[in-house]
Amino acid sequence: MNPIRSALARALRSPKPGRPLHRHYGTAAAAGATQPESVAAEMVRYALGGARPGSSPEEAMRILEQGASNLQGGGEGCAEAVGMLMLAMSTLLYRSGRHQEAMEKLKATNQVAPTAFRAWEATMGLCMEASQDINTSVSPDDLVDTSIKEDSIKWSDQDHLKFRVTAIKGLIALLNGDAESAQLFFDGCKDLCSGEGNERTENAALSYGEYLHSVGNFPLATQMYKRVLEALSMEDKSGSFLAACNMVPEEVSLGATCSYGQLLSHSGKFTEAEDYLTRALKMAEEQFGANHPKVGIVLTCVARVYKLKARSEGSSSIMVQEGLYRKALEVLKAPAIKSEGVSKQMDWRDIISLARGEYADLLLIQSNRKAEGERMKEWAEHAWRNSRLTLAQALDFSEPSKPIVVDTRIGRIL
Structure with missing residues (x-):
């Protein structure tokens, strides 16, 4: 069966859910997802999850592109679905080593307001990886097309998104050697972190943990690393489609495992450190x-x-x-x-x-x-x-x- 038809058939077997509570930034394929989002989720799972052994990156990209084309300009949930597919395309390009093309795909995603925040986070991640000069004044709002901006839920109105933005900015400041700004950003994570709940904030918690680790606060850094690892071990990462490139849950899980292994070695716990780094x-x-x-x-x-x-x-x-x-x-x-x-x-x-x-x-x-x-x-x-x-x-x-x-x-x- 054609992969797209197969994905559609699987999605249609489930009852059509109602309107998502957090329409623009909610977790894809979660309870309350619209039918287009469910269809897109199946396509992403097929393309990135290796649903068919031996499938090539080129085939996976064709599936994602055709899905986005079919859903473009549709009704409720279609913008969210297209955004999910575009984030998946950028992830596929990143995994293939085509980082510049991944960046261009993320820039194109700013036409899809529901995923602009995720595109911003992934763009910052790629810029940091490439050692590009970036500053902490950049905002997710900068990516959203002004013609559709009023219809979106601002990231600044939601604590879990504030946490993710603040952590990215703190990481940028740390890389720029601006210790004072880094401290201000990460100090602001304390209250936000305490109420993170189940809002896909493991990425931010990892950055916060790494900051604490780098300044020698091992007890609190340990708490952050363990929180991330526990959350990801209990979470179905296959449904985490509103993330891209080096900020996807698999990368966060690898990062937390490796960073915790480093912390254990810095604490003199070498046997445990070797265990975690072997896992990483x-x-x-x-x-x-x-x-x-x-x-x-x-x-x-x-x-x-x-x-x-x-x-x-x-x-x-x-x-x-x-x-x-x-x-x-x-x-x-x-x-x-x-x-x-x-x-x-x-x-x-x-x-x-x-x-x-x-x-x-x-x-x-x-x-x-x-x-x-x-x-x-x-x-x-x-x-x-x-x-x-x-x-x-x-x-x-x-x-x-x-x-x-x-x-x-x-x-x-x-």
Whole structure:
């Protein structure tokens, strides 16, 4: 059967629900969804969920595009449905490594007011991943077409959306090295976080947890990480269609697992840390494939656990660490030390610089490889672009209360 007809048939088997309570920002395919939203949800589930083994990204994109074309300009619920499909298209493009096209698809989504907030969140995520200059004055309202703006529910009128917006802005400020603004934004998350309920705010809670982690508030950061992991373990992520690119629930789950593993290592709980990071590595491989850069990001975190453990216990695991850093750099497709790649736009610059800096430290303590270590360290220092910390500070384990945190969603160091 044609995939779109199959999705439609499944949706029509359920009774037609009533009008959603939060029409413009409600959870897709939830109780109260309109029939067009249910149809779109089935298409998204089919396209992104691998409903048919061996189906290609091109086929999945055709399904989404045809669905959006069929629903365009319809009645109640059609705008929401089209928005869901467009967010799914951007996610598919992102997963395929076509990040610029994903960004363009998100920009086009601003014509669909119900999903403008989600498009804004995903756009900010892609900009942060690409190390683009962005400031904290940007607002979800900036994306909504003025001709349809009055018909939308403003994000500022809903606490769970305020929480998500505030957390994104805090994350931007942290990456920009603006600690004062970051603190103001994240301090504002406290009250919003306490009433988050079941409103898909795990992404915001993860960002808040990472901020707390980076400033040494381990007890509260632990609460945030555990809250995210518990919520996502109980949640049917297959219905979470109003998210896109690196902000989808699967990315949040991976990010929380990896960040909590890092926190455990910073707390000296190395066995538990290895357990969580092993889980994160498996998740990254299952979601993206064994040779995807996200796998290299997690491998870098695993190597850092071994390095911190060795320093803490006065032991040595040089061969294990070196193998992990070498593999991470290979998967991240790090440019050769003698190449000019460092002076050009480089993907995953934060992580590659960190991994090379850590690797260099291992070589510098070996007399027969010191020269190699010096060259690698020089490269890493030249490539480093973090606004908050110098590379030396990032490599310094002497102050465990002020650790760096690797965010796997955006591939950046906080």
